[in-house]
Amino acid sequence: MATEHHEVVVIGAGIAGISAAYELARSSTGRDFVVVDALDGPGGTWRTHRFPGVRSDTEVFTLGYSHKPWTGAPYATGQEILDYLEEVIAENGLGDHFHYGQRLVKASWSTSEQRWRLTFSSTDNDDAGTTTMTARFLWMCHGYYRHDEPHRPEWPGMDTFAGRWIHPQQWPDDPDLIGKQVLVIGSGATAATMVPVIADGCAHVTVLQRSPTYFFQSANSDDLADQLRALDTPPEWIHEIVRRKAVKEMQGITATATTFPGPMKDGLVSLVAAQLPEGYDVATHFTPHHEPADQRICRILNGDLFAAISRGDVTVVTDHIETFTPGGVRTKGGQEIEADVVITATGFDLSIFGEAAFDIDGDPVDFSSTVTYRGILFSDVPNLAWTFGALRLSWTMRVELVSQFVLRLLDELAGSASSSVTPRLRVDPATMDLTPYVDPAQFSPGYLVRSADRVPRSGSSEPWCYELDFWSEKDTLPSVSLRDEFLEYVEQGSSRN
């Protein structure tokens, strides 16, 4: 049987893969493409994460796409976002391009054939073996963390614990938390959104964190959107206007966080303190050690977490685990925390190119020795792009920029009758000032720091870097030349084919 071939194969059907499909389908050349995902349907993050309270942390005017108005409250539940993404696929007639239950496990570039040979394993049928497909261009939209395996730290005495373990990324159908002593380990957005929702039914929830997090606070409403709605403004206009406002606001917040970290820190912490009972130890539990610009700031809606703490339903402990015991945890500070259930909201493990094995003509590709071209392509790797979104505002804002860049690149390939494009560094990487893909001096969440030695490198200037500053990249990326000294094109039918 002939191997299935497509001009473009997209890996991943989350926000990034759906954006890629939208752009590919509406391109004037009517591209031949498929989107393949290991899950059993689209949505990526919003399909995988089903824990109670799962919701967006940024408003959906920007987490949503520019082309489909968001008409709900600004911060949406996981299910609402999943519904929105499924509507994008249906409304644009994209469904036939999507294939589920297939994990990319191997990608081999052949210089002589000028194409990728892709090997997939079935995720819904262990006996199905592997399938192969070939592609001219491989577009990785696999996100940034592993969906199949959450981050599971090892602690002493774990095997002695007699209760139940739950990881939010693999939320069970029968969590059975009613009347239980629940220990949530972690301080990030997952813990902060889940805890107020589960607190009602549990006997008690203890949050054990090593270090505190910053919190924004707001109601789940947007005054400008409400005003515009009251004026019968078309949803498309409201979407665009509120989106622009959100982008500007995040620019201001980012500038303040990087230029005036001290006052920003004080402001955020005092807003938290104002919602907690008098005498609460804010210095220990809600005053972070990092700077506000170093990581995403979590959002609390309507003060729900602080209300649960104030009611006495939730206790926060800031300490390190010494050991698990049959009945819970003993901390290094000597506290015994009783637990029937432990929820490990301990974050993610970074996904390095979907954990697939890459090679070029049989030579394995070690992505940590490549340098990224504009945070999208990789030195010496032909016809491969990765959509990595924005970190300082909604992910989707950069996703759309990258999709449009890749479409321009595909048009350039087609228009010049070229079969491949490869970024060539043309200088010795040892002479460059290189950091991990995202410079940890600027942004340092745990999942990036833990895998810093496995990710592609980033230089200190364009085009050899991932640009953390969306506000400058949004003006440069749409018009940068695709014929610079670093992009090497191979013409169809040339001796390299």
Ligand SMILES: Cc1cc2nc3c(=O)[nH]c(=O)nc-3n(C[C@H](O)[C@H](O)[C@H](O)COP(=O)(O)OP(=O)(O)OC[C@H]3O[C@@H](n4cnc5c(N)ncnc54)[C@H](O)[C@@H]3O)c2cc1C
């Ligand atoms: C609980 C939670 C809340 C979040 N809230 C926000 C928010 O409010 N705002 C924000 O900007 N960001 C948020 N994020 C970050 C969020 O992940 C991104 O916003 C966005 O959804 C990522 O989209 P993506 O398509 O790039 O990746 P993902 O959503 O991770 O999707 C990647 C897809 O690729 C598939 N895949 C991976 N490897 C392979 C392979 N080898 N073969 C086949 N398929 C593969 C996966 O199965 C998955 O479906 C949140 C994340 C989480 C976990």
